[in-house]
Amino acid sequence: MALEWEQVIVDAADPVALGRWWAEALGRVCVDEADDEYEIRTAPDRLPGLLFGHVPEPKTVKNRLHLDFRPQDQAAEVARLPALGARHADIWQGEQPWVLLVDPEGNEFCVLGERSG
Incomplete structure (x- = not known):
């Protein structure tokens, strides 16, 4: 199957x-x-x-599933997406190679950094 x-x-x-x-x-x-x-x-x-x-019903808690995106230029996407209506989010993850954003309805997603290796 x-x-x-x-x-x-x-x-x-x-x-x-x-x-x-x-x-x-x-x-x-x-x-x-x-x-x-x-x-x-x-x-x-x-x-x-x-x-x-x-x-x-409205969204009330952190998503149990979220999408990750790996762009060619993380800085450019992290600037472009908020210009479209995304917002930065901080869940106290500390310094990481990704940036956590939320879409206009509050759904979390990550813009990943450059792939290592």
């Missing part, structure tokens, strides 16, 4: 707005849009996707 990774689901108060934000942040395309969900992928026929689905 084989499994194919279809998508990651992200709970959202406003899935369309959050999905559009992530599409711009990641340079992705929308493959499905409705009032209660918004899916993005690198290309319409490429998996996995990110599916933003509506939930009525």
Whole structure:
């Protein structure tokens, strides 16, 4: 038996707005849009996707799962993403080679530094 990774689901108060934000942040395309969900992928026929689905309750605690991104230029992305609406977050992790940010709805993600080795 084989499994194919279809998508990651992200709970959202406003899935369309959050999905559009992530599409711009990641340079992705929308493959499905409705009032209660918004899916993005690198290309319409490429998996996995990110599916933003509506939930009525607000985010209340730290995510149990978050996304890590390794850019070519960490400093440039750490400047660009807050200009789009991300915010810096500090969970008292000390000096690390990554930068912790949160998206407009408070979901944590990391912008990693240069790969070592």
